[in-house]
Amino acid sequence: MFDWLHEMFxxxxxxxxxxxxxxxxxxxxxxxxxLVLKRYSMIGDGLSHVGFGALAIAMVLGAAPLAxxxxxxxxxxxxxxxxxxxxxxKGDAAIGMIxxxxxxxGVTVLSLAKGVNAxxxxxxxxxxxxxxxxxxxxxxxxxxxxxxLFVLFYRRIFxxxxxxxxxxxxxxxxxxxxxxxxxxTAVTIVLGxxxxxxxxxxxxxxxxxLTAMRLCKSFLRVTLTxxxxxxxxxxxxxxxxxxxxxxxxxxxxxxxxxFFLAFSLIAxxxxxxx
Amino acid sequence: xxxxxxxxxxxxxxxxxxxSGVTFDVNPxxxxxxVGENGSGKSTLMKGLLRLVKPVRGSIRLGEGLxxxxxxxxxxxxxxxxxxxxSVKEVVESGIRGKQLFLSHADRQRAQDMMxxxxxxxxxxxxxxxxxxxxxxxxxxxxxxxxxxxLLLLDEPTAxxxxxxxxxLYKLIEKINQxxxxxxxxxxxxxxxxxxxxSTILHLRQTPLFYGKPDEYLNxxxxxxxxxxxxxx
Ligand SMILES: Nc1ncnc2c1ncn2[C@@H]1O[C@H](COP(=O)(O)OP(=O)(O)O)[C@@H](O)[C@H]1O
Ligand SMILES: [Mg+2]
Numbered sequence: 466m467f468d469w470l471h472e473m474f475x476x477x478x479x480x481x482x483x484x485x486x487x488x489x490x491x492x493x494x495x496x497x498x499x500l501v502l503k504r505y506s507m508i509g510d511g512l513s514h515v516g517f518g519a520l521a522i523a524m525v526l527g528a529a530p531l532a533x534x535x536x537x538x539x540x541x542x543x544x545x546x547x548x549x550x551x552x553x554x555k556g557d558a559a560i561g562m563i564x565x566x567x568x569x570x571g572v573t574v575l576s577l578a579k580g581v582n583a584x585x586x587x588x589x590x591x592x593x594x595x596x597x598x599x600x601x602x603x604x605x606x607x608x609x610x611x612x613x614l615f616v617l618f619y620r621r622i623f624x625x626x627x628x629x630x631x632x633x634x635x636x637x638x639x640x641x642x643x644x645x646x647x648x649x650t651a652v653t654i655v656l657g658x659x660x661x662x663x664x665x666x667x668x669x670x671x672x673x674x675l676t677a678m679r680l681c682k683s684f685l686r687v688t689l690t691x692x693x694x695x696x697x698x699x700x701x702x703x704x705x706x707x708x709x710x711x712x713x714x715x716x717x718x719x720x721x722x723x724f725f726l727a728f729s730l731i732a733x734x735x736x737x738x739x
Numbered sequence: 740x741x742x743x744x745x746x747x748x749x750x751x752x753x754x755x756x757x758x759s760g761v762t763f764d765v766n767p768x769x770x771x772x773x774v775g776e777n778g779s780g781k782s783t784l785m786k787g788l789l790r791l792v793k794p795v796r797g798s799i800r801l802g803e804g805l806x807x808x809x810x811x812x813x814x815x816x817x818x819x820x821x822x823x824x825x826s827v828k829e830v831v832e833s834g835i836r837g838k839q840l841f842l843s844h845a846d847r848q849r850a851q852d853m854m855x856x857x858x859x860x861x862x863x864x865x866x867x868x869x870x871x872x873x874x875x876x877x878x879x880x881x882x883x884x885x886x887x888x889x890l891l892l893l894d895e896p897t898a899x900x901x902x903x904x905x906x907x908l909y910k911l912i913e914k915i916n917q918x919x920x921x922x923x924x925x926x927x928x929x930x931x932x933x934x935x936x937x938s939t940i941l942h943l944r945q946t947p948l949f950y951g952k953p954d955e956y957l958n959x960x961x962x963x964x965x966x967x968x969x970x971x972x
Pocket of ligand 1: 752753757775776777778779780781782783784
C-alpha cells in the first residue's frame with residue numbers, strides 16, 4: 466500500500482526537494498509566528514518578489530543562483546524593515562512598490578534573454594526539478610543556521626515580539642532582533658523560493674502561524690504547533706503532488722489552507738461547547 | 740546620591756518641544772506620582788527616563804549603582820496586542836534580564852516568587868489575553884518586578900479598571916514600595932489616590948506646575964483644580 470512512498474524517495478530530485486523543503490517549512494513556520502504577530506507578514510511577501518527579480522538576473526548573468534540572490538534579498542529585507550518601522554501606512558505602500566517593481570524586472574529580464582522564457586512559470590510557481598547537489602548542501606547549512614539561531618534567541622524573540630517598548634526599556638536591543646528576524650526570513654525565502662515559487666513561498670510564513678493561533682494560547686505552543694503543521698503540510702502536499710501530478714508548491718499551499726480551515730472549525734466547535 | 744536625578748530636562752518630537760524645565764530626584768524607597776492632563780508630557784518624561792526618547796536639553800543621571808537595564812517598566816496600555824498568544828508565565832518570565840540565553844532555575848524561581856507576590860500563580864498557565872483588565876495589569880507588574888529590585892516605572896497602571904480593582908492594585912503597589920523598598924514612579928489620573936500613597940507629587944503641563952509633598956499639593960491652586968475643585972484653566 467505504501468509502495469508509492471518508497472518509490473517517491475527513490476527519485477533523487479524528489480528526495481532533495483523533500484529535504485530542502487522540510488527545513489525551509491520549519492524555518493518559515495518559526496519565523497512566521499513572530500512576523501505575523503508583529504504585523505510584518507507583508508515583508509515576507511515583498512521579499513519573495515525581490516527574490517524573483519534577483520533570481521532572474523542571476524540566471525541571465527549565469528551567476529550562482531543562491532550566492533547571488535541571498536545577499537540581494539537580505540539587503541532588501543533590511544530596507545523593508547526600516548520602511549515598516551518608520552511609517553506604518555506608507556511602509557505598506559512602499560513594500561508593494563518595491564515588490565511589484567522587482568517582479569516586473571524579473572519578468573522583463575527573463576523574456577529578453579533567449580531560451581529562458583519558457584521557465585517563467587516555474588520561477589513564479591515553483592519546480593522540484595531545480596536543485597543541484599551544491600544547492601542542497603548550502604540550503605541545509607543555511608536552513609540549519611536559521612533553526613539554531615531561532616532556538617538560541619527564542620526567549621528574546623518572544624520578549625521583543627510581545628512588547629517592544631518594554632524590551633527596549635529593559636535594555637534589550639530590539640532593533641538588533643528585528644534585524645535578525647528579517648535576515649533569517651530573507652535567507653529562508655530564497656532557499657524555498659525555487660521549490661515553492663515566488664508567488665507562493667510567503668504562504669509558508671503566514672499559514673502555519675495563523676493556523677496554530679486558532680487553537681493555541683501560549684507562544685511556545687503556537688510555535689511548536691506551527692512547526693509541526695508546516696512540516697506535515699509540506700510532506701502531504703509533496704505526496705499529493707507526486708501521486709496526482711499536481712504542482713508541488715500549490716499542493717503544499719492547499720494542504721496548509723485545509724489545515725487552517727480544520728483548525729478554525731475546531732476552534733468554533735470548542736467555543737460553542739464551552 | 741539619588742537613584743535617579745533629572746536636571747532641567749526637555750523633550751521634543753520632530754523639533755517641537757512638548758516638555759521642558761523638568762528637575763527632580765528620586766531616592767531609594769521614594770514614591771513619586773506624576774499627574775497632569777492628557778498630552779501634558781507624562782509618558783514622554785517616563786520614556787525619557789528609560790532612554791526610549793532622548794532629552795533635547797538637560798540631563799538624566801542614574802546613581803546608587805542603578806543601571807539602565809535594571810528599571811522595571813509597566814507601559815501605558817496598548818490594545819494592539821489583543822490577540823497575542825502568550826501564557827501568564829511566559830509574559831512574567833520575559834521580564835527576566837541577563838546575558839544568558841536561557842532561563843536558569845533561579846530565574847524561574849524569581850518569576851514564580853513575583854507571581855506569588857502579586858497573587859497570579861493560580862492562573863499562570865492561562866492565556867494572558869483572556870484575563871480581566873486588573874489581572875492583566877498584575878501580570879505586567881510581575882514582569883516589571885522581574886526586571887528590577889530598585890525602581891519601578893508605572894504608566895497609568897489603573898487606567899480603565901473599575902474602582903475596586905484599581906484600589907487593590909494601588910495597595911499591591913504600596914506593598915511593593917514598603918516591603919521591598921523599591922522606589923516607584925507612577926503616572927496617574929487620580930490625584931486623590933496619588934496624594935494618599937505617594938511621598939512626592941509632580942504636576943506637569945508642558946512644564947512642572949508643582950513639585951512637592953502631597954498635602955501641600957492639595958492646598959495649591961493646581962492641586963485643588965485637578966482634584967475636581969472649581970477652577971478656570
Ligand atoms: N511619538 C510621538 N510623536 C509625536 N508627538 C508625540 C509622540 N508621543 C507623544 N507626542 C506628543 O507629545 C505630547 C505629550 O504626550 P504624552 O507624553 O503622551 O502625554 P501624556 O502621557 O501626559 O498624556 C502630546 O502633545 C503628544 O501629542
Ligand atoms: Mg500617557
